Amino acid sequence: MYELTVLGKFAAAHSLRNFKGKCEDLHGHNWKIEVVVTGTELDKADLLMDFGDLKALMNQALDRLDHKYLNELPPFDQLNPSSEQIAKHLFSTIAQGLPSQVTMKSVSAWESDNAKATYLGE
């Protein structure tokens, strides 16, 4: 089994609905994102998949969030833009673009240097 990890980042504003504290107010974060995929079959170049292709898929998903007010952007107009929901959203978005021999393992969203949420699938 092989595992690849790529890192990305985006900056955005959010507010957490029903959060009884300061995070209910509008504020922003520089999220750091970790995407981890796995698979067993290597291609003719002995790659599970090209890091560049995986980064391109990730960055396409992150570009949609970058410098936005997340609460106005689907699905976060309905779901709270917590780091948990951001990780889950990126997991399903990026998974749709993976080649058939590659499986999404996890997406982690670091909200600060010392706090992250990870989505591992159902």
Ligand SMILES: Nc1nc2c(c(=O)[nH]1)N=C([C@H](O)[C@H](O)COP(=O)(O)OP(=O)(O)OP(=O)(O)O)CN2
């Ligand atoms: N499990 C989660 N907990 C919290 C989330 C989250 O997405 N998942 N998000 C927040 C807020 O976004 C909030 O902005 C974080 O604020 P806080 O915890 O106070 O952290 P700070 O960046 O202000 O750093 P300090 O450690 O307090 O200095 C809250 N919880």
Ligand SMILES: [Zn+2]
């Ligand atoms: Zn926040």
